[in-house]
Amino acid sequence: MRTELFASLYFCAAAVPAFAQPVSIGLKIGTPLTDIVNTNRYEIGGFPFEATVTRFAIGPILDIRLPLGFGVEFGAIYKRFGQQAGQEQDIAEPGTPFQVKRSPYSQTGQSWELPLTAQYRFPGSVIRPYLEAGVSFNHLSSLFAPFVTHSQPGTYKPDHYAENRRGPVVGGGIEFKLPFMRVTPGLRYTRYGQAEFWLPPVNAIDFLVGFTF
Numbered sequence: 001m002r003t004e005l006f007a008s009l010y011f012c013a014a015a016v017p018a019f020a021q022p023v024s025i026g027l028k029i030g031t032p033l034t035d036i037v038n039t040n041r042y043e044i045g046g047f048p049f050e051a052t053v054t055r056f057a058i059g060p061i062l063d064i065r066l067p068l069g070f071g072v073e074f075g076a077i078y079k080r081f082g083q084q085a086g087q088e089q090d091i092a093e094p095g096t097p098f099q100v101k102r103s104p105y106s107q108t109g110q111s112w113e114l115p116l117t118a119q120y121r122f123p124g125s126v127i128r129p130y131l132e133a134g135v136s137f138n139h140l141s142s143l144f145a146p147f148v149t150h151s152q153p154g155t156y157k158p159d160h161y162a163e164n165r166r167g168p169v170v171g172g173g174i175e176f177k178l179p180f181m182r183v184t185p186g187l188r189y190t191r192y193g194q195a196e197f198w199l200p201p202v203n204a205i206d207f208l209v210g211f212t213f
Helices: 002-019
Strands: 023-032 050-053 057-065 070-075 077-091 099-121 127-143 148-152 155-158 161-177 182-192 202-212
Touching: 057 202, 099 155, 099 161, 099 182, 127 182
Parallel strands: none
Antiparallel strands: 023 057, 023 202, 050 077, 057 070, 057 077, 070 099, 077 099, 077 155, 099 127, 127 161, 148 155, 161 182, 182 202
C-alpha cells in the first residue's frame, strides 16, 4: 500500500510540469520604425497638420505559456507623437477692417496600444524562434482634428480629440533563455484601419525587446 502511494505521488509530481501553464510578467521596450498617425496633410489654421512619432515604446506584458510551444501574450504599449498645425486668431480692433492672424501650434499626443497575440515557439533549448498573430486595440488622445474649437474669444485652436481604432498584428523574432529571464527581440507589424475620414489607415512597424521573469 505504501509503495503504491509513493508511486502515485511520484507520478503526480512528474506530471505537473507537463500540464502546467506558467504565467510570467515583464516589460517590452523598443522603437517605432514608422509613424502611427497618418494625416493626409490636411490643413488646420492655414498650416498643414503633420504628426511625427517619438522614437520610443514601452509597456508591461503578460505571457501565458501553453503546451506544445504555444502561448498567449497581452501587453500595453505606450508611445507619444508630436503634432504641428496652426491656430487662427480673429483681430477686429475698433475702426479697423476684420483680420485673421495665423500662427503655428503644436501639441504632444498620446498613444496606448493593447495587443493580444497568440504565439508559437519553435523547439530549442536556449534559442527559440517565434511567430505571433493577433489583434491590437489603439487609443489616441490629445489628437488634432480638422475642426477647431472656440477655446478663447477670437482664437481658434485644434481640438484635443480622442480616437479608438484596431487592426491585425503579425510578428516574429527570437527568444533567448537566460538563467533568470527570457529576452525576446522581434519585429511587429500592425495594420490600423481608417477611423475617421481625416484619420486614414496606417502601417505601424515596431522593433520591440521583451523581458519576462
